[in-house]
Amino acid sequence: MKDLLSSIKPAVRQVQAYTLKHFEARVKVNQNENPFDMPETIKRAVANSMSGRAWSRYPAFVPAELGARLARFANWKSDGILVGNGSNELIEAVLMVTVEPGRRVAIPQPTFTLYKMLTTILGGDSDEVCLTPELAFDVPRLVEAANHADVTILCSPNNPTGCNLNLNALREILKAATGMVVVDEAYHEFSRQSAVPLLEEFEHLVVLRTFSKAMAMAGLRVGYLLGHPLVVEQIAKAKLPYNLNIFSMTAAEAAVEHFALLQPQIELLIEERERLLGELQRTPGVTVYPSQANFIAFKTESPAAKVFDALYAGGVLVRDISRYPMLENFLRVSVGAPQENDQFLESLRKFLASRN
Amino acid sequence: MKDLLSSIKPAVRQVQAYTLKHFEARVKVNQNENPFDMPETIKRAVANSMSGRAWSRYPAFVPAELGARLARFANWKSDGILVGNGSNELIEAVLMVTVEPGRRVAIPQPTFTLYKMLTTILGGDSDEVCLTPELAFDVPRLVEAANHADVTILCSPNNPTGCNLNLNALREILKAATGMVVVDEAYHEFSRQSAVPLLEEFEHLVVLRTFSKAMAMAGLRVGYLLGHPLVVEQIAKAKLPYNLNIFSMTAAEAAVEHFALLQPQIELLIEERERLLGELQRTPGVTVYPSQANFIAFKTESPAAKVFDALYAGGVLVRDISRYPMLENFLRVSVGAPQENDQFLESLRKFLASRN
Numbered sequence: 001m002k003d004l005l006s007s008i009k010p011a012v013r014q015v016q017a018y019t020l021k022h023f024e025a026r027v028k029v030n031q032n033e034n035p036f037d038m039p040e041t042i043k044r045a046v047a048n049s050m051s052g053r054a055w056s057r058y059p060a061f062v063p064a065e066l067g068a069r070l071a072r073f074a075n076w077k078s079d080g081i082l083v084g085n086g087s088n089e090l091i092e093a094v095l096m097v098t099v100e101p102g103r104r105v106a107i108p109q110p111t112f113t114l115y116k117m118l119t120t121i122l123g124g125d126s127d128e129v130c131l132t133p134e135l136a137f138d139v140p141r142l143v144e145a146a147n148h149a150d151v152t153i154l155c156s157p158n159n160p161t162g163c164n165l166n167l168n169a170l171r172e173i174l175k176a177a178t179g180m181v182v183v184d185e186a187y188h189e190f191s192r193q194s195a196v197p198l199l200e201e202f203e204h205l206v207v208l209r210t211f212s213k214a215m216a217m218a219g220l221r222v223g224y225l226l227g228h229p230l231v232v233e234q235i236a237k238a239k240l241p242y243n244l245n246i247f248s249m250t251a252a253e254a255a256v257e258h259f260a261l262l263q264p265q266i267e268l269l270i271e272e273r274e275r276l277l278g279e280l281q282r283t284p285g286v287t288v289y290p291s292q293a294n295f296i297a298f299k300t301e302s303p304a305a306k307v308f309d310a311l312y313a314g315g316v317l318v319r320d321i322s323r324y325p326m327l328e329n330f331l332r333v334s335v336g337a338p339q340e341n342d343q344f345l346e347s348l349r350k351f352l353a354s355r356n
Numbered sequence: 357m358k359d360l361l362s363s364i365k366p367a368v369r370q371v372q373a374y375t376l377k378h379f380e381a382r383v384k385v386n387q388n389e390n391p392f393d394m395p396e397t398i399k400r401a402v403a404n405s406m407s408g409r410a411w412s413r414y415p416a417f418v419p420a421e422l423g424a425r426l427a428r429f430a431n432w433k434s435d436g437i438l439v440g441n442g443s444n445e446l447i448e449a450v451l452m453v454t455v456e457p458g459r460r461v462a463i464p465q466p467t468f469t470l471y472k473m474l475t476t477i478l479g480g481d482s483d484e485v486c487l488t489p490e491l492a493f494d495v496p497r498l499v500e501a502a503n504h505a506d507v508t509i510l511c512s513p514n515n516p517t518g519c520n521l522n523l524n525a526l527r528e529i530l531k532a533a534t535g536m537v538v539v540d541e542a543y544h545e546f547s548r549q550s551a552v553p554l555l556e557e558f559e560h561l562v563v564l565r566t567f568s569k570a571m572a573m574a575g576l577r578v579g580y581l582l583g584h585p586l587v588v589e590q591i592a593k594a595k596l597p598y599n600l601n602i603f604s605m606t607a608a609e610a611a612v613e614h615f616a617l618l619q620p621q622i623e624l625l626i627e628e629r630e631r632l633l634g635e636l637q638r639t640p641g642v643t644v645y646p647s648q649a650n651f652i653a654f655k656t657e658s659p660a661a662k663v664f665d666a667l668y669a670g671g672v673l674v675r676d677i678s679r680y681p682m683l684e685n686f687l688r689v690s691v692g693a694p695q696e697n698d699q700f701l702e703s704l705r706k707f708l709a710s711r712n
Binding site: 004005006007008009011012013015017018019020022028031033034035036037038043047053054055056057058059060061062085086088089092096097098099100101103114117118121122123150151178179180203204212216217218219220221228230231233234236237238240241242243244245246247248251 | 360361362363364365367368369371373374375376378384387389390391392393394399403409410411412413414415416417418441442444445448452453454455456457459470473474477478479506507535536559560568572573574575576577584586587589590592593594596597598599600601602603604607
């Protein structure tokens with residue numbers, strides 16, 4: 001052993017690790033979490049169902065019950081569904097079975113950082129397609145990129161900008177695509193749109209969903225993937241056995257069963273997003289873009305770090321997204337509970353007033 | 357899209373998926389699980405610590421408390437520890453940062469199937485080193501292989517055979533190795549031996565551990581990796597953010613804190629393994645090999661499927677391992693509670709008697 005890191009692939013050594021500094025705050029609107037916790041009814045149902053279960057026994061090899069419930073919930077075939085330890089694990093599995101040196105992955109930019117990071121670790125090339133200056137998807141350029149890519153990954157609504165890809169545009173991309181098209185719809189409940197109805201027509205479409213946002217289960221790590229059964233069978237080869245623990249599995253089953261309890265929280269968050277967007281549009285010194293997600297990207301004329309610090313001093317924790325491409329001076333605020341949103345607006349306006 | 361699976365890498369299409377048929381039985385000794393569930397004291401501690409926690413909030417980005425406890429527990433540096441969703445996830449992360457086409461991974465055979473499967477998916481070459489005819493590690497050949505490998509993976513005690521690699525042999529391999537050496541010690545508590553004391557001396561050594569066996573938490577999916585902090589930093593790049601859910605994290609913290617409650621269960625399992633080994637050695641028609649794990653590999657003169665069926669008819673579920681290289685006619689039985697082991701022995705003897 002001459003060099004301690006000689007076993008590590010060169011592409012990996014060059015990658016900057018994904019890190020997040022830890023902050024605590026009274027109003028935590030930095031991770032697009034659901035501000036309303038899982039309803040107590042669901043928590044109790046999970047506790048009841050877990051009591052007496054042995055922790056020492058492996059989960060079922062195939063989570064058949066959860067798979068069946070998700071099939072009914074999402075209106076898709078149960079053999080076309082794969083459950084993951086968060087959708088992150090499924091993004092990884094998709095890329096592991098498709099990406100190697102010489103393979104090309106089309107990715108809009110700015111978007112969720114994991115797609116490019118994993119592509120690089122796996123030795124593939126990222127073909128990055130910038131959003132338009134208005135921070136919308138550049139559909140003609142995406143069509144072109146998908147036509148030359150082994151995989152195209154679209155986060156819609158897009159994190160961290162909130163822009164949505166409508167189904168007509170998605171159809172165009174799907175028709176042009178020469179490889180797999182992955183739609184990460186982590187925030188789809190807030191856009192009232194899903195790509196799932198296109199699965200029957202487009203066999204190379206793969207849809208990812210998560211329980212971390214609208215479903216209020218970020219702490220439990222559950223995601224799922226929907227696709228053609230033959231494609232899912234291949235992706236499953238890179239999904240680790242026993243990836244979902246019995247507690248999270250039980251919670252996901254309960255969340256789907258009691259979805260009617262979560263629905264009003266989602267509706268309220270959509271209303272609050274619209275209210276927050278309106279307020280920000282009316283606030284001088286703030287530039288804001290439409291969002292179909294549970295967060296809003298905005299900028300001021302000040303450096304993002306300065307705005308971040310001022311809000312944090314006021315007890316409001318947002319996300320500084322200014323290091324993403326195109327997003328100089330930008331921050332992202334998750335839609336919180338009504339009072340949290342008021343607190344955010346008040347702190348932001350106080351900061352802006354202090355700058356005049 | 358001409359071919360539905362054209363996006364899937366050829367190496368992946370060739371891989372046989374890892375599957376497991378589902379069986380239920382009164383005596384379940386097929387997955388090397390701990391037959392004694394997590395003690396109630398620990399379960400209650402977890403429930404208390406979880407009550408009032410929001411499910412809707414992400415786990416901490418760095419599981420600092422669990423990391424600190426594991427550092428004290430394993431006697432290693434906390435910045436040299438990485439926590440995973442089961443050790444499977446950490447095996448995957450290690451291979452993702454080290455394996456690509458042109459890279460070579462040395463693996464004993466027969467062993468845990470995931471190492472070779474992930475190596476293939478990542479486009480690497482497996483250099484398989486067979487165990488000796490006595491099902492022991494072939495140390496001279498492993499030394500040679502490690503000398504030409506980018507990564508060497510050793511499962512010790514080895515699944516599914518139970519053989520152990522002593523620390524002197526491991527030192528020889530470490531000295532000869534040109535790349536990383538990974539010791540998966542999922543079963544180390546049953547061998548009363550660990551490679552962790554060698555970490556200080558050998559910076560290219562990486563050790564994997566799990567909470568699924570001795571720690572009685574297979575259902576909750578927790579594992580950890582120990583290595584040089586600079587190596588761990590690289591491996592961490594392929595570990596997904598928020599990989600461990602808050603319930604399992606809390607349970608792992610409690611298990612480490614209350615380890616004294618688990619220790620007597622482990623001692624009993626070691627005693628039972630020795631008893632079971634002795635009984636099997638004294639049973640005509642059975643060939644058995646030494647094991648330092650919580651399971652025993654054995655063979656009879658009958659096809660494994662026949663033995664499996666006979667035991668299953670008697671309510672005892674073992675694992676047919678006859679499709680692994682070198683293991684024709686072999687089965688694997690996990691060490692259960694004393695009565696379960698009696699039941700297994702009785703069913704096996706009944707089968708053998710019926711053959712005479």
